[in-house]
Amino acid sequence: MLKMLESAYEAEIDGALNKGCDLLQPKNKKLADELVADGYLVEGEYVIQGRFSATIKGYRLTHLGRLTYCSTCEGEG
Secondary structure (H helix, E strand, C coil): CHHHHHHHHHHHHHHHHHCCCCCECCCCHHHHHHHHHCCCEEEEEEEECCCCCEEEEEEEECHHHHHHHHCCCCCCC
């Protein structure tokens, strides 16, 4: 569970830094759906605009998911 939350957090940060897709597209959809049911993730879409638009579907962290993951991280001080 924590590994998937970590991957979603990494996708969120990478998307923000690179101004791109912030969605997690997991291999284990069953676990992702369980995390949605528990309130840690939410399903989302990211649309790539252009001549031939594309829609990417995946998962984003909720505030609960972000808090849960970040509470397991080591502090700096």
